[in-house]
Amino acid sequence: MTSDRVRPALFYAVVIPVLFVAVVTAVVVGSTSLEWQVVLRVIAAKLLPAGWTELQSTRADEAIVWLIRLPRVLVAAVVGAGLATAGVLMQGLFRNPLAEPSLTGVGPGAVLGAVAVFVSGWGASSVLALPLASIASALLALILVYAISTRGGSTPITSLLLTGIAVGALLTAVSSLLISINIVTWQVAQEIVFWMMGGLDSRTWAHVWISAPFVLVGLAAALTQSRTLDLLLLGEETALSMGVDVEATKRLVVATSALLTGASVAVAGLVGFVGLVVPHAVRLLLGPAHRTLLPASAVAGAAFVVLCDLAARTVRPPAEIRLGVVTALCGAPFFLVLLVRKLREAHA
Amino acid sequence: MSTVLTGTDLSVVRGSRLILDSATIAMNHGEITAILGPNGSGKSTLLRVLGGLWRPARGTVTLADQPMAHMSRPEIARRVSFLPQETHCEFAFTVEEVVGMGRHPHRGTFAPASERDHRAIDNAIVRCDIDHLRTRTIDRLSGGERQRVAIARCLAAEPTVLLLDEPTAYLDLEHALSVLALCRSLASSGTAIAFATHDLGAAARYATAVVLLHGGRIVCSGSPAEVLTPARCREVFSVDMHIVSTADGRPAFVFDIPDTTPRPTLVQGAHR
Numbered sequence: 001m002t003s004d005r006v007r008p009a010l011f012y013a014v015v016i017p018v019l020f021v022a023v024v025t026a027v028v029v030g031s032t033s034l035e036w037q038v039v040l041r042v043i044a045a046k047l048l049p050a051g052w053t054e055l056q057s058t059r060a061d062e063a064i065v066w067l068i069r070l071p072r073v074l075v076a077a078v079v080g081a082g083l084a085t086a087g088v089l090m091q092g093l094f095r096n097p098l099a100e101p102s103l104t105g106v107g108p109g110a111v112l113g114a115v116a117v118f119v120s121g122w123g124a125s126s127v128l129a130l131p132l133a134s135i136a137s138a139l140l141a142l143i144l145v146y147a148i149s150t151r152g153g154s155t156p157i158t159s160l161l162l163t164g165i166a167v168g169a170l171l172t173a174v175s176s177l178l179i180s181i182n183i184v185t186w187q188v189a190q191e192i193v194f195w196m197m198g199g200l201d202s203r204t205w206a207h208v209w210i211s212a213p214f215v216l217v218g219l220a221a222a223l224t225q226s227r228t229l230d231l232l233l234l235g236e237e238t239a240l241s242m243g244v245d246v247e248a249t250k251r252l253v254v255a256t257s258a259l260l261t262g263a264s265v266a267v268a269g270l271v272g273f274v275g276l277v278v279p280h281a282v283r284l285l286l287g288p289a290h291r292t293l294l295p296a297s298a299v300a301g302a303a304f305v306v307l308c309d310l311a312a313r314t315v316r317p318p319a320e321i322r323l324g325v326v327t328a329l330c331g332a333p334f335f336l337v338l339l340v341r342k343l344r345e346a347h348a
Numbered sequence: 349m350s351t352v353l354t355g356t357d358l359s360v361v362r363g364s365r366l367i368l369d370s371a372t373i374a375m376n377h378g379e380i381t382a383i384l385g386p387n388g389s390g391k392s393t394l395l396r397v398l399g400g401l402w403r404p405a406r407g408t409v410t411l412a413d414q415p416m417a418h419m420s421r422p423e424i425a426r427r428v429s430f431l432p433q434e435t436h437c438e439f440a441f442t443v444e445e446v447v448g449m450g451r452h453p454h455r456g457t458f459a460p461a462s463e464r465d466h467r468a469i470d471n472a473i474v475r476c477d478i479d480h481l482r483t484r485t486i487d488r489l490s491g492g493e494r495q496r497v498a499i500a501r502c503l504a505a506e507p508t509v510l511l512l513d514e515p516t517a518y519l520d521l522e523h524a525l526s527v528l529a530l531c532r533s534l535a536s537s538g539t540a541i542a543f544a545t546h547d548l549g550a551a552a553r554y555a556t557a558v559v560l561l562h563g564g565r566i567v568c569s570g571s572p573a574e575v576l577t578p579a580r581c582r583e584v585f586s587v588d589m590h591i592v593s594t595a596d597g598r599p600a601f602v603f604d605i606p607d608t609t610p611r612p613t614l615v616q617g618a619h620r
Contacts, residue, residue: 097438224457231449233439234501237432240401242505243425243453288439 006285008292012299019303023077026310027069031318039065067204075203075211076309076323077302079268080278082215084301085222086260087275088294092229093253094157097283098339101261101275104164104254108171109141110134110265111196115175118192119182131210131266138262141171142254154247157236160254198271198324200309207267214263219298221256225249226290233288271305271324273331278304280338304330351376352540353398353428353509358407360393368393369564370407375509380535381542382551382572385561386585391544392433394561395511398542399430411509425453428509429502433517435494440485443497447472450504472503476530492523499530510534512543516550528554548589549601552576560584573599582606 027039042065086101094103101107113134116122122129145167149159183189222229228249231239240246264271278301279293286292308326315321353375360368368390375381375398383391396402398409400416409416416424429450437446450472451465461469473479476496486494495515502510512531516524528550531541535556545551551558551572558575560568562584568575581589581603588604 095438227449227452227455227457230441230445231452233441234437234446234449235432235435237396237401237430238435240421241399241425241428241430241432242449243420243422245421283439287445288441289445 005287008286008296011282011286011296015296015299015303019077019299019306022303022306022310023073026073026076026306026313027065029310029314030064030069032064034061034064042066043070071205071208072200072203072309073306075200075207075267076306078208078211078215079200079264079271080274080301080303080305081298082211082218082260082264082301083271083274083305084278084282084297085215085219085294086257086264087301088279088290088297089222089229089253089257089260090275091279092232092290093250093257094161095233095235097280098276100273101257102168103161104258105141105145105167105171106138106258106261107265107270108168108175110138110262111270112141112171112175112178113137114195114265114269115178115192118188118195119178123191127204127206128210131207131263134266135214135259135262138265139255139258141167142258146251146254155250157250160250194322195269196324197322198269198327199312199320199322200268201320203267211263211267214259218256218260218263219294221252222260222294223291225253225256226294229253229290230288269324271327273327273335274301274305277331277334281334352412354410355394355398355404356408356410358394358397358404358409360390360397360402361405367564368397368404371561371564371566372407373398373559373566373569375540375542377508377538377540378535379540379556380531380554381540381557381559382555383542383544383559383561384546384548384551384575389561389584390564391561392513393564394559395430395513395542395544398509399428399511400424401430422453426505427507428511429505429507431498431502431510431512431515433513435498437486440487442483442485443478443481443489443500444469444473444483446486446497447478447500447504450501453505468504468506472500475503475534476500477526491518492520492526495519495523495527496530499527503534508538508540510539510541512541514544514546516545516547524550548576548581552599552601576601 024036024039028034028036038061042062046066083101090099090101090103091097093099113136114130116137117130117133122133145160145163146155148167149155149163179189179192228239228244231242231244232246232249236246279297282297282300283293286296305327308330309323312321312323312326351374355371355373358368358371359366371390371394373394383394385391393402397404400409400419400421403417411419411424411427447469448461451461451468455461455465473482476499478493478496478500481489481493481497486497489497495518499515515527519527531543532554535541555572558569558572559566560575560580567584568580578589578591581587586606588606590602590604591599592602594600
């Protein structure tokens, strides 16, 4: 079979407009419907130097667009880009197209940090307590996993995977313990359950500023590794023989993916399947070379989560469906289709 | 013939086991060295140390009169290419992409492929006779095709030394021979080649030098005719070797389990 890939230019020509329309639509649609011209005008007025645009909108419109809806949509985009990039890195590292970002214990680590904040009530002291605690505990979980699985300066991928699963299970058990002790306080339990289903309700610019720098830095760091990641897919020994410092690359890739996952989970809770499905789909279209795959997955991940969050807000107004539920409902069937196709191929 | 790569007194320890013991080997330009020995005798270990993938516990590897221990990884990779035994990859890279990866040690992090890179890639593709596969993805290739792509990836680096770990292990006869013929043509243009193999016949036919390993030690090295004798074969592989002559006068080997070893009854039954 000859490779039947889509040209990257064509891919971006479709996905970037989709992302743009999704962002504008997500700001337009809501309990108070706005006109899209108003939305664009408010955004332009905020971004362009004073005097370039005539602001013909009410203060209320401006507040809805700039303070309520746009930050939420941007957090969705950042989270989508972050999780998709982390997924690409994990699939490259584990040389398995079905790997996902939380395999190295990072996901359960972030959850434990968040649960601790909910249970202790620190969340009330600052809006930053929750995201910072979950980023910090995600990174701590990773350091623990790495320390356990490294022997004599080398970290075999299988050890990393197994340790990640074991430490993840332990951290999840501790989280469950904290939840079960505190379940009598219904409000705390509800908050935790909601958070674990992922969601972007009442996100502010603060959340954008917490997550976006991590995701941008993470994406940039990932891009510097794109050729070495390609070589790693051919096997560690091959990569080593081509002059790659394999252990240093693994450390950088795992740390970057933890940063991306931690920052995303910190502002959105657990949003599953993005890191699994988006890179996989993009790889089917554009091929596995990381220089193309990484930025394309970031853009596609952003569009995917913005659309999922739009659905989460609008399917059953005024109530919201949790974002993690929507991504799983879209992602899991796609994953199953891929799996069945793979099984059929293996059988044929 | 000038020496390009030498390993002197190389020892490798894994855990508490000495898996390579004071091995000394020299590789010359234009020469093909076959590395022979039973499973676990240290063939792969020797190749990995010579390729700079593993640092020896003792001994030195010298590449063009420079100690390898003082060279950076990319520096080594620009001159020595190594083909591991298993090169399976689940990801659908095209043949051209995989061969292009061979240029990695010559390229900067963000440098686009230069004119020279493209030329080296094209040459390697033509050399390995995979031009018709260029746009195919490697997950859809046969074992023989995949091996030729892997060798092309090595060649794209334009190495002076090529180390191949059982390059013919999973190949059918025709493809195995074509890989060996390719080695011969590369050697004739000056590349120093070493390959590990279980195929003593191939070693005798294609190699100019043979190194025989047993239990991590080099038992014997020299020309195929010197090394591959019935006595040594019995000592190292515990099998009887009979040398017969083909019509064109070249040696061929026939192997037998020695008579002292009781034959498995199942095999006897099957013959009756």
